[in-house]
Amino acid sequence: MDIDKIKRILPQRYPFLFIDKIIEFEKDVRLTALKNVTVNEEYFKGHFPAIPVMPGVLLIEAMGQAAIIFLNLNNESDFDKPDSPDIYYLCAVKARFLHPVKPGDSVIIDVTPVKLTKNSGIIKAVAKVDGREVARAELTGAKQR
């Protein structure tokens, strides 16, 4: 799935759209997304001027965006309808950061459902660079609170 379709699902835009491509989607099972990290990212100006490292919270954001795409594809949202797609609010995060992500890294994010309901869900996300796990998290989100 390319960036045009991603933009129809995610309301986020530059500089806050953190998914470039969807590599794979299997209903009820998983979604694999790609985020290419370039040296031109806004946040590298300040985080940090001498040592560019992708902020962990933004890795969580990328995982959250991948999770929103998964949930929308899973619910078979009709993207041409005015109230679609579904927006999910992040309620809780359990995360672990294992390795810094730097310019030039291709971050592969795998999301799998832990528990899904009509209006909410718990999603497990694993981020890898060159096959090595850089972060993992469990995200809880709901359509409304």
Next chain:
Amino acid sequence: MPKIDVQTLEKELRSIVAEITEVEPEKITLEANFVEDLGMDSMMALEVLASVEKKYNLKIPEDYLMKVTNLSNLVEIAKKFLKEK
């Protein structure tokens, strides 16, 4: 799965609830209301259900989310699904 007695089940479920609500286990009596007494919200309830499913390898349907109002009925629900397993 080996059969677990009710006391162990109650103790294990209490520790799941304690971890998610961040309330001390002693305050989680069988009758303490999850929402009013322990400050649980719907997302925490979902996390409790997901943890119970993971721990005992169960599948608990979404309808049971609203029925989990205190430890006593969480134990009953877990018992019911453990028996059906």
